[in-house]
Amino acid sequence: MRIVFIITGLSTGGAEMMLFKILERLDRNSFAPHVISLTTLGELAPRIVALGIPVDAVELEPGLPSPAGFFRLVQLLKRLKPDVVHTWMYHADLLGGLAARLAGVSSVGWCIRNSNLDKEKTRISIRAIVGLCALLSKWVPSQILSCSEKARQIHVAHGYAAEKMVVVPNGFDLSRFKPDDHARRIVRVELELDVDTPLVGLIGRFDPQKNHAGFFEAAGLIHRQMPQVHFVLAGKGVDWNNPALKQAIDKAGVLSNTHLLGLRSDMPDLMAALDVLASSSSYGEAFPNVLGEAMACGVPCAVTDVGDSAYIVGDTGCVVASMDMADLAQALVGILQLPAAERLALGEAARTRVANHFEIGQITRQYEAFYADLASASSAGHGPH
Known part of the structure; x- marks a missing residue:
């Protein structure tokens, strides 16, 4: 299964590191991954490339994305012809989700990594994107993966399609993190x-x-x-x-x-x-x-x-x-x-x-099941590659 991951950037934050951990352990006999950063390559890109996974950067400017950059993303997805697109974080959910649909991808999954949308604590631009995503959640994503139950509840309260929500927690490598x-x-x-x-x-x-x-x-x-x-x-x-x-x-x-x-x-x-x-x-x-x-x-x-x-x-x-x-x-x-x-x-x-x-191997299997569900839930999939 060809799967494209679209993420806002590839610096070393929690969401980015979780994506890296999944990529490290994804069953490569069943999944052919490709990563797209909406902004720059960041520190994690070389580590992903070292796994034998191609990485592209669309080089969108922070703030208002350019139509030209969005068009580049659509063209890239048309060329890659993925079976599944999985977007990570709000900007990627919005832009990557729309681009995937315009490129003819029928299996799109979103990923939510945040559990606070308070007016005082959240930038107005982020709240605007979340509002747009809530409206689009009815038709852009087939399913929405949340890394926490609290985040799921908060986003449903903000209008996200409740029936599409799946909770898969973060995972940890017990061979790296151990008493010492x-x-x-x-x-x-x-x-x-x-x-x-x-x-x-x-x-x-x-x-x-x-x-x-x-x-x-x-x-x-x-x-x-x-x-x-x-x-x-x-x-x-x-x-x-x-x-x-x-x-x-x-x-x-x-x-x-x-x-x-x-x-x-x-x-x-x-x-x-x-x-x-x-x-x-x-x-x-x-x-x-x-x-x-x-x-x-x-x-x-x-x-x-x-x-x-x-x-x-x-x-x-x-x-x-x-x-x-x-x-x-x-x-x-x-x-x-x-x-x-x-x-x-x-x-x-x-x-x-x-x-x-929360063992990372078990969590990766849950992600793989999520992708298999996404592909099979798609009524107009590309068929097997």
Whole structure:
């Protein structure tokens, strides 16, 4: 089956990495994938090409797309003659979905990766695209894959065709993300800390929805109870050149206990080094990948009840109300103060939960079933190639 994936861009965000993980594991005897980026190639393109998968970039400008660029996309799809087109994220759903239909593709799937459409938090341009997609959802896509139940509910409430929605969660590689005592040691050596220093992590790009300011509010409260705890943060924009972060750290009084590491390429080691992972997100998360990654490393999580976070963690960590940083601090302290054997057991339960519900091989099979359904649901398919 020829399948074309259309995505807004190929930088290293959560949606882009999830697409990469699916491409790595797709059954190539049954599926011939091809990737199109609406904008530029980005950091992930060479890694996709290295899998033997062709990648094209349509080079649309951010903002209002040009008719010429859209026409290039239609022509490219006509040339590729895919059996199925799967678009990822709003711009790709809208432009890629319409282009696929104009190119004569009858099996089109959309993909939703966001769970917040609040007026205050969402750019007006995004809300406009979501409104258009809601109208078009009745006829452009045959099915719509959502990475979270919360995202499904929110989009149905905004007018998306409920009967077309399918939920497939994100998946995690348990051979990459795993408990690792060596990683615990080497990360502490790098940070010049004692081998038994407790580490609380917050991993994610600097973005209002991640609520770094709230995290440091919680960090200040933890510091007063457990001054030996250190806070490790990594992600794009999470470094000492960020004045907003420095201000939050100073206000919390945790300057000497905080490590801002910026973008890291050794995420499995960093995750495995933590004693507990925090997610202080205030809105917008659909399915935070960092939770599955930490849990796969045997690291318990304390999270705000945003998106599917509570479902992901289940009974293997703590869930507090969104924006309640005092409760988040207490949840983190509660996990840190567990006897070592109990914290280890909680981490093992977290890894087992990922293995049972979110293992990447199982999730890839669910994606493959989604594509098979898309192809067979199409009444006027191209037939087998």
